[in-house]
Amino acid sequence: MKRLFIVGCSRSGTTVVQSSFARSPEIKTFPETGFLLKALGMREIPNIFSLFGLSSRKEWKSLNKLEERLGLPISPTPSAFKVSSTLSLISEKLDSIAISAGCSAWLEKTPRHYYHAHKIPLYIENSHIIHVVREGADVVASIVDRANKYPDNFPRQANCQYAIKQWNKAISTQYKLIEKPRHSFVLFEDFISYPEKELRRLCNETGLNFYSNMLNNETGNTAHVLSTETWKNETPKGIFRPENKFSKLFSMAQRRQIIKHLESDKYIAIKEHLT
Secondary structure, three states, rough: OOOEEEEEOOOOOOOHHHHHHHHHOOEEEOOOHHHHHHHHOOOOOOOOHOOOEOOHHHHHHHHHHHHHHHHOOOOOOOOOOEHHHHHHHHHHHHHHHHHHHOOOEEEEEEHHHHHHHHHHHHOOEEEEEOOOOOOOOHHHHHHHHHHHHHOOOOOOOOOOHHHHHHHHHHHHHOOOOOOOOOOOOOOOOOOOOHHHHHHHHHHHOOOOOHHHHHOOHHHHHOOOOOOOOOOHHHOOOOOOOOOOOOOOOOOOOOHHHHHHHOOOOOHHHHHHHHO
């Protein structure tokens, strides 16, 4: 069983990439679970339990929420107390769900799992991480635009400094993994410009078969989206180039300041690594 994870900064295009993979008959796609965040820490700093190799059991609650959403029986909390054991058990549960669906692989997309991307291969066998990377200015604009449209959901994210910080943190973390095995990278800009080329490459790197229907925009957005995640309804239903929000949202002076504070050298390094 192949176990895939899609990670990346918020608004970097992870949902679009997930949707394409979800069209493959080989892959069972899951909604965001955040189980690695619960197990290892909500930020890049490990939680106190995982520092000692222990489980807080919160990751199991993430599995139970997934089971409830999928209409499956709720798995009882295991007696295992090591985080490595509970993560193995969760992976096996996801394996079972995928097998029941006739699939030989599963894919989970929680963007912020990038915090722990370097640890995933240590805890989860046969795992492969797909990093979606998008140009910083576009990510900043998308985060701010979403916050402006949905202020109740994102009350502190309309400040571009927040978005800059998030992108810099993600790109710095991902940059460190460009030479590591079991990590693949895709530029969102390349994915929407050359979808077949990029999907074929990613399928090859992850050991999957490419299917032409993975490019089929008519099937729409096949990623799992919660009814409460109304902002994701604006995600393109297929592989399309999004509008340029950066020049629309910010003045020339603001754009200069944003570009000045983005750690774009790491984005460029990843881009050069892929060429």
